[in-house]
Amino acid sequence: MRIVSTVEELRSALPMDQTIGFVPTMGYLHEGHMSLVENARRENDVVVMSIFVNPTQFGPNEDLDRYPRDFERDEKLAREAGVDVLFYPTTETMYPLDMARVTVRHGADVLCGASRPGHFDGVLTIVSKLFNLVQPTRAYFGLKDAQQVALIEGYVRDYFVPVEIRRCPIIREETGLAKSSRNVYLSDIETVEASRIFSALTMAREALDAGQQVDEVKRQLIERLDEIPNSQIDYVELVDYPTLGAVSSDSTELLLAVAIQFERARLIDNVIWKKG
Template sequence: MRIAHTPAEIRRQLKSLRASKTIAFVPTMGCLHAGHMSLIRKAKQLADIVVVSIYVNPLQFGPNEDLDNYPRTFDADAKLCADAGVDFLFNPATLYPASGPKITLKATQLSEHLCGKARPGHFDGVVTVVNILFNIVQPDIALFGEKDWQQLAIIRRMVSDLQMAVEVLGVETVREPDGLAMSSRNRYLSETDRNRAVALSKALRAMQQLATAGESDIGVLKDRANAILAAADISAEYLDVRNPNSLKNKNRLNSRPARAFIAARVGSARLIDNIPLHQTEESQ
């Protein structure tokens, strides 16, 4: 595995490969876990060359968020990547000028729902850095986890709107044995909070079970989910059923597709998760 620390270096390393090899790209902020490894495994199945980036992007953190404390575990991450057969690891110190970027991208509409309400500017930072990374790596395929579904939907729209020559693929959320969605922020959880946090996935599964059984009243689904959260002393920041493509609210499950989304603070960690409401549905 080759490690690059500057855009010029990774461009130089990849230049001679583009004509004859397909390149798959997995952008990350590091602190890699089994969810990231699933993206890498999928990338290796789909392309000749796999590039992983590790960059904690300051533009997507708000002033009161965890940028300074976000876990940085490069040595362990690099070993995981090497063991997984990653070909190139891109770990830049920064992607922005010392004076800060003067030109950035802005996400609209899709960014105004769900996490966008609580994290203003977050998705502007996401699309800006992903655009920069796509420009540097120039991948044929880019893979993102479905746990961050809103991010996935926004990046797909960015690629479509800006006519980017990259295929964006979502990969199913990897979960702990008890159902908790894997996340780098899970390490913030105390043992007690970790036990409480599983209520998020249990609430979503309960909604899915009701929908699969034929319940179309979203209020009934949300009441069942909120009861599970209340039993764990968790109050949802949001608990919504949305169209997975437009992210618009659905009032009844009278048409497919539909996806349930949740965000909640458990202890010091803000956790998110989502699930399709009909198990037979493919990812949209």
């Protein structure tokens, strides 16, 4: 595995005539990231991973400074997973002048975007930069960040970016808790209680299968999540996927998405329900 940190080093490390699978991350790797690498490894000649904690997607009162970082650990995991090129740039490398940003016009002011204004502008700005640098054949994203995946797919279509976006399933603990770098912030008791999030989402999906109306399913989901102690609901939403718009009679896929705030960790999770 080759580790590079500058644009020049990255460009010299990229192959000219082979397919590239790209896995962008913010580090503190876990089994969810490893599953993305596994998918990329299976479908491409070369796998490139980036590790960059992107400052432009964090708000002024968010956890940029305390976001978990452990490069030695990440390097070992990336190497063992079969990553060929690990790109580990500085903020100065990725934002040399910081003159331009991507602005998201639709879908960025709902779900996570409602309480994190500007977050997805930052996400798509860094994704745009990384796509320009790596020029991957395929890029791999986990559906735990389903809103992010939908917006990246829209960006790729709008800007005619020649990359295939691969949606990858959420990787979970045995309890159902979605794997996340932020799980390290949970206490032992919170870790147990947080597993109830997926249980509530599963029951909501089953209610849709049984033909219950969206408003009633949402009400029941809120009730169940409200029962999780020492936590606060940020949002509970059912939206059309991948448009992220309101559910209509034409909707064939629904995203059931939640965000729950514990003392030191804000967790997101979701399930996708397909009609029929």
